[in-house]
Amino acid sequence: MIIDCHGHYTTAPEPHTRFRTAQLAHFKDPAAPSPVMPRVSDDEIRESIETNQLRLQRERGADLTLFSPRASTMGHHEGDEAVSLSWTRACNDLVHRVVGLYPDNFAAVCQLPQSPGAPLAQVIQELRRCVLELGFVGCNLNPDPSGGHWTSPPLTDRHWYPLYEAMVELDVPAMVHVSASCNPNFHATGAHYINADTTAFMQFIQGDLFRDFPTLRFVIPHGGGAVPYHWGRYRGLADMLKRPPLDGHVMRNVFFDTCVYHQPGIDLLVKVIDADNILFGSEMVGAVRGIDPLTGHYFDDTRRYIDALAIPDATKRKIFERNTRRVYPRLDRQLEARGR
Amino acid sequence: MIIDCHGHYTTAPEPHTRFRTAQLAHFKDPAAPSPVMPRVSDDEIRESIETNQLRLQRERGADLTLFSPRASTMGHHEGDEAVSLSWTRACNDLVHRVVGLYPDNFAAVCQLPQSPGAPLAQVIQELRRCVLELGFVGCNLNPDPSGGHWTSPPLTDRHWYPLYEAMVELDVPAMVHVSASCNPNFHATGAHYINADTTAFMQFIQGDLFRDFPTLRFVIPHGGGAVPYHWGRYRGLADMLKRPPLDGHVMRNVFFDTCVYHQPGIDLLVKVIDADNILFGSEMVGAVRGIDPLTGHYFDDTRRYIDALAIPDATKRKIFERNTRRVYPRLDRQLEARGR
Numbered sequence: 001m002i003i004d005c006h007g008h009y010t011t012a013p014e015p016h017t018r019f020r021t022a023q024l025a026h027f028k029d030p031a032a033p034s035p036v037m038p039r040v041s042d043d044e045i046r047e048s049i050e051t052n053q054l055r056l057q058r059e060r061g062a063d064l065t066l067f068s069p070r071a072s073t074m075g076h077h078e079g080d081e082a083v084s085l086s087w088t089r090a091c092n093d094l095v096h097r098v099v100g101l102y103p104d105n106f107a108a109v110c111q112l113p114q115s116p117g118a119p120l121a122q123v124i125q126e127l128r129r130c131v132l133e134l135g136f137v138g139c140n141l142n143p144d145p146s147g148g149h150w151t152s153p154p155l156t157d158r159h160w161y162p163l164y165e166a167m168v169e170l171d172v173p174a175m176v177h178v179s180a181s182c183n184p185n186f187h188a189t190g191a192h193y194i195n196a197d198t199t200a201f202m203q204f205i206q207g208d209l210f211r212d213f214p215t216l217r218f219v220i221p222h223g224g225g226a227v228p229y230h231w232g233r234y235r236g237l238a239d240m241l242k243r244p245p246l247d248g249h250v251m252r253n254v255f256f257d258t259c260v261y262h263q264p265g266i267d268l269l270v271k272v273i274d275a276d277n278i279l280f281g282s283e284m285v286g287a288v289r290g291i292d293p294l295t296g297h298y299f300d301d302t303r304r305y306i307d308a309l310a311i312p313d314a315t316k317r318k319i320f321e322r323n324t325r326r327v328y329p330r331l332d333r334q335l336e337a338r339g340r
Numbered sequence: 341m342i343i344d345c346h347g348h349y350t351t352a353p354e355p356h357t358r359f360r361t362a363q364l365a366h367f368k369d370p371a372a373p374s375p376v377m378p379r380v381s382d383d384e385i386r387e388s389i390e391t392n393q394l395r396l397q398r399e400r401g402a403d404l405t406l407f408s409p410r411a412s413t414m415g416h417h418e419g420d421e422a423v424s425l426s427w428t429r430a431c432n433d434l435v436h437r438v439v440g441l442y443p444d445n446f447a448a449v450c451q452l453p454q455s456p457g458a459p460l461a462q463v464i465q466e467l468r469r470c471v472l473e474l475g476f477v478g479c480n481l482n483p484d485p486s487g488g489h490w491t492s493p494p495l496t497d498r499h500w501y502p503l504y505e506a507m508v509e510l511d512v513p514a515m516v517h518v519s520a521s522c523n524p525n526f527h528a529t530g531a532h533y534i535n536a537d538t539t540a541f542m543q544f545i546q547g548d549l550f551r552d553f554p555t556l557r558f559v560i561p562h563g564g565g566a567v568p569y570h571w572g573r574y575r576g577l578a579d580m581l582k583r584p585p586l587d588g589h590v591m592r593n594v595f596f597d598t599c600v601y602h603q604p605g606i607d608l609l610v611k612v613i614d615a616d617n618i619l620f621g622s623e624m625v626g627a628v629r630g631i632d633p634l635t636g637h638y639f640d641d642t643r644r645y646i647d648a649l650a651i652p653d654a655t656k657r658k659i660f661e662r663n664t665r666r667v668y669p670r671l672d673r674q675l676e677a678r679g680r
Contacts, residue, residue: 143525149489150525185483185490190542190577194566195535202530222573226534226566232602233562236628236639237530262572268608288576299576 001340002303003324003331004057006175006221006257006281007065007106009095010072011052013044016094020073020087027079037090045097052285054105060303062282064335066328068109068140069095072188074179077147081115085122088113092126096134104338107331108136109175114145116152120159124166131170137330139167141174141218143200148183148192155200155218156207164213173217173255173327176200189287197225201254205238205246210253217253217327219279223269224256231272247274255327257281258302258319261288263295266305275315279324280306341680342643343664343671344397346515346561346597346621347405347446349435350412351392353384356434360413360427367419377430385437392625394445400643402622404675406668408449408480409435412528414519417487421455425462428453432466436474444678447671448476449515454485456492460499464506471510477670479507481514481558483540488523488532495540495558496547504553513557513595513667516540529627537565541594545578545586550593557593557667559619563609564596571612587614595667597621598642598659601628603635606645615655619664620646 015038022035057065069091076084092110099108110130112123130136141163144150153159155176167174178196179188186192197220210216220227227234238246255277260266269278281302288299297304306319325332355378362375397405409431416424432450439448450470452463470476481503484490493499495516507514518536519528526532537560550556560567567574578586595617600606609618621642628639637644646659665672 150523152525154525183490185492185494185539185543187542187546187577190545190574191535191539194538194570194573195531198534198538198566199525199531202527203525205530206527223569226538226569229563229566229569229605229608230534230600232600232605232632232639233534233628234530235634236601236630236632237527239630240628260570260572261576262612264608264611265569265572268569268604271604272602288573288580290576290579292572292576294575299572 001063002061002320003280004062004065004282005219005279005324006259006283007053007067008070008283008286009067009098010070010285011048012070012094013040013048015040015044016090019090023083023087024078027083040094042097042101045094045101049098049102054102056284057105060301062303064104065106066109066138066324066331067095067098067106069111071140071177072180074111074140074142075147076114076142076145076179077116077182081113081118081122084115085113085126088126092130092134092136099135107334108134109138109140110136112139112141114142116146120163124163127163127166127170127172131172131330135334136172137328137334138172139174140177142178143176143196144178147179148181148186154203154207156203156209161212164216168213168215171329173219175219175221177221193222193287194225197222198227201225201227201234201250204250204254205234205243206241210250217255219255219257219327221257221259221281221283223258223260223265224273228256228269228272251277255279255323258306259283259300260305261299261302262292263305263308266302266309270309270311275311275318276323278319279327280320341403342401342660343620344402344405344622345559345619345664346599346623347393347407348410348623348626349407349438350410350625351388352410352434353380353388355380355384356430359430363423363427364418367423380434382437382441385434385441389438389442394442396624397445400641402643404444405446406449406478406664406671407435407438407446409451411480411517412520414451414480414482415487416454416482416485416519417456417522421453421458421462424455425453425466428466432470432474432476436476439475447674448474449478449480450476452479452481454482456486460503464503467503467506467510467512471512471670475674476512477668477674478512479514480517482518483516483536484518487519488521488526494543494547496543496549501552504556508553508555511669513559515559515561517561533562533627534565537562538567541565541567541574541590542577544590544594545574545583546581550590557595559595559597559667561597561599561621561623563598563600563605564613568596568609568612591617595619595663598646599623599640600645601639601642602632603645603648606642606649610649610651615651615658616663618659619667620660
């Protein structure tokens with residue numbers, strides 16, 4: 001089977017989006033009406049999914065998508081801790097309903113109610129709720145809840161350890177995923193996302209996080225940011241900084257998806273990164289929605305790039321399915337329970 | 341001939357470094373002694389160059405290096421505007437002396453006396469001094485003088501236009517190059533540098549800078565950051581954002597160096613980026629100083645990667661020499677005057 005490890009609910013029904021707008025308006029001006037949780041009908045959800053993610057999943061021949069709330073609207077930098085919590089719960093609950101309607105096609109990954117400078121208690125609580133009560137199999141962790149000002153400590157800092165303890169206990173990985181940028185220097189999907197991926201990887205080289213948490217796992221999306229292209233630089237920096245070689249120091253715990261939107265990029269990824277560390281992903285419907293005039297196919301139809309690789313079928317099977325089941329063991333158990 | 345477009349004086353003599361330490365100490369505590377400009381002897385300069393950059397240039401078979409002050413110690417975020425100016429002048433004067441001692445081996449590129457939030461008057465004045473009085477052929481422009489907090493406007497903002505007017509008038513390009521990071525999230529050479537490269541490129545896509553300055557030229561170092569690896573993403577984003585195709589919109593004015601420290605990265609670069617936009621560079625003695633155990637050669641011996649490419653000799657000649665002479669016309673004229 002083909003599992004897409006990286007899909008977002010970028011097409012959530014309009015009442016959901018309207019709730020967010022009203023919520024932020026109320027935060028800015030408490031005289032504005034306090035919104036109530038939106039009523040979104042099953043039909044509205046079906047409509048938004050069947051004409052988008054599900055249609056594309058079928059057209060492109062994937063079987064299941066790890067599905068999380070839209071990343072760019074997590075907006076951890078907007079409002080405050082309470083706003084982040086109520087918005088995050090609404091987003092996760094909506095994803096939960098999608099999975100309830102299409103259990104064969106989607107498995108749920110949660111947004112976390114982060115807020116710049118806030119402690120992690122509510123983040124851990126929401127992770128527990130999603131995993132233990134709603135059957136989520138992973139989470140998205142934002143290394144920069146300030147939205148482009150980078151005011152939080154690095155991911156290797158002890159600040160994050162309580163969350164990592166919960167992730168290890170629950171046996172769920174995190175995808176490292178920033179949200180929108182409120183810094184005009186950084187276009188969200190063109191700079192902030194890719195920079196965050198690169199930044200997180202370098203933090204993992206500098207730190208000793210996986211000595212403290214040998215079973216903690218991160219997926220770095222967008223093909224690992226700049227890392228595979230600069231793989232020699234990172235191997236060399238690890239050496240210069242007297243860190244252990246990357247295979248044992250970082251690559252037992254860190255995985256890259258395949259959201260790289262052209263064949264030469266995927267070729268490079270698979271050439272320099274061990275296939276055990278690569279998870280199929282497309283981020284559709286996502287960052288880049290058009291058709292590549294050079295190929296006549298959608299940029300984000302990443303399955304085509306993997307299909308075109310001259311690698312053994314067993315290796316493709318790792319990338320398409322086995323690695324993701326290994327990194328997301330709760331997904332694996334859910335699939336096994338359904339005979340898949 | 342082989343021109344390395346990216347070399348820094350990372351081995352400057354100790355009195356120079358001591359001056360900087362004393363300068364910053366005086367800034368923090370005006371009761372500390374105000375340092376005088378360091379006396380550095382020709383012999384000290386010769387020693388620092390001949391045992392390092394010149395030795396490696398000869399060993400690796402390059403002919404000339406575009407040489408600028410050490411990037412990581414530009415430190416625009418330290419001190420204030422006056423500190424930045426006096427330090428920058430000291431750095432540029434030192435590079436000028438290197439070129440005076442080894443005019444066949446080095447040509448000078450200047451640091452700019454930037455300071456977060458400061459106007460550009462002294463930046464332009466120092467650029468003029470270096471180019472018109474000292475024969476410099478280009479400059480390094482820091483898109484984030486805050487050192488990792490990204491508080492300046494994007495490179496496409498009108499804030500920068502007076503500098504661009506001077507660059508166009510003087511016919512010198514800028515390499516987009518940040519300095520050290522004072523944000524613990526960003527390792528300088530492992531994250532901040534690469535992020536800045538990626539960020540600048542995306543800003544150029546979003547803006548219309550080269551409509552306003554059709555002859556303005558930038559070199560984005562470190563192989564263009566993440567850009568070539570994500571070339572499909574950038575082509576797709578240009579399309580989604582209703583920007584013109586990248587070849588006319590950005591790639592008449594933007595060039596990437598070859599500071600990518602492994603063969604697969606260089607292979608990708610040359611595959612996806614037009615050879616006219618690639619300038620040979622090594623950044624030695626620089627970010628990564630060790631030997632790659634996979635090859636037995638220095639990571640930053642980037643000439644080997646170009647030599648190994650299965651591309652026509654005429655294309656290699658573009659990368660090694662002709663593109664750099666085109667992008668740095670003042671260098672070209674200096675070389676022609678010397679019969680090279």
